[in-house]
């Protein structure tokens with residue numbers, strides 16, 4: 465299987481090179497040349513299997529060129545062994561036809577662990593085999609950084625630098641990034657917001673001299689391996705509710721569009737999904753695009769669901785690629801308009817294609833809080849603010865098809881918002897109860913990408 469760029473002008477790569485490269489050299493994002501499909505019988509045969517077995521069957525067609533079946537099974541087993549729940553992604557019921565998919569039982573309490581734990585294993589395996597090493601730089605609104613630190617700390621062949629917006633992540637998120645003490649991981653607190661961090665990261669990838677010099681690799685959700693790992697829980701949850709003989713819909717709290725794009729891939733692979741619903745907080749660029757056709761960036765307004773405080777939604781480019789009929793030139797033209805003017809208008813045809821698959825909703829700060837309160841009172845579930853955004857939008861789209869809303873983080877990761885809404889201070893699970901006693905280690909850096917590059921070079925020297 466070959467992977468190609470959404471902008472149509474970068475070399476096609478195999479899975480391993482796609483994973484180690486991250487962003488394509490034409491600025492685009494990698495996608496499989498053709499999306500593998502699973503038959504109704506294949507899907508039915510997965511009912512009742514463990515998460516790991518489902519993961520293997522769903523992902524193997526994408527990686528077969530680089531990993532033997534036995535190797536891949538072994539890496540999956542290692543990736544999920546550290547989760548705090550044997551089902552990995554358990555489903556609980558919120559209402560007659562509304563279900564919550566708990567994706568927060570991994571080591572850093574957010575859904576990012578599903579992908580990061582696996583790609584930590586895949587990177588290590590691939591690099592050991594080739595004897596090479598890489599520098600990973602990641603931008604984070606909080607959860608990607610902590611998940612990456614956890615997955616890559618102590619690996620010989622990887623140096624990891626995480627860029628996070630100074631003062632704009634929760635204390636638990638910050639501590640998860642600043643307390644790992646392995647010498648190969650570095651937390652950089654950037655003056656700016658998430659978009660500053662993500663913009664700097666893209667500039668590093670587009671500086672080919674720097675990119676080649678440090679052997680730059682990326683683990684943001686622009687990395688296709690991340691998206692792939694997230695396809696699995698769409699299958700596992702839908703199977704629990706009767707797929708393929710019964711359709712389901714999903715509501716997904718969305719920022720960078722990585723998680724919900726994984727749902728789109730699951731649907732294209734043959735999983736019967738009716739609707740994929742984008743749930744945004746007040747940073748609602750995706751909701752506005754779905755309402756008006758105009759994709760126009762705005763300034764980020766900090767919210768109580770900070771992991772979704774984003775105005776440039778990178779993975780949306782992948783959805784656009786399919787909406788524009790796999791026309792890389794058309795996508796490249798829209799993306800250069802975006803870079804120059806901060807906006808573009810989705811073509812009528814592409815807009816209709818998007819609306820066939822995606823719906824959307826936006827939730828204000830007050831509504832998010834009210835939803836945390838309501839859910840606790842009516843269901844006993846303590847939701848993190850991101851999951852509350854999802855549940856609120858999910859409630860608005862209930863119908864005959866079972867609705868599965870993704871719970872993207874554990875409430876203890878965002879204790880202030882949860883306490884304000886409910887009066888309860890959510891406790892960290894016992895395995896990380898000493899987080900507030902550990903020493904912190906971080907480096908402040910300006911929002912100028914040249915300063916960041918200098919710092920990376922200095923640490924590698």
Ligand SMILES: *Cc1c(COP(=O)(O)O)cnc(C)c1O
Nearest residue numbers: 607719720721722723771872873
């Ligand atoms: C990253 C994150 C999101 C947004 O996911 P995307 O893939 O960027 O859309 C939502 N909730 C939490 C808790 C997150 O960490």
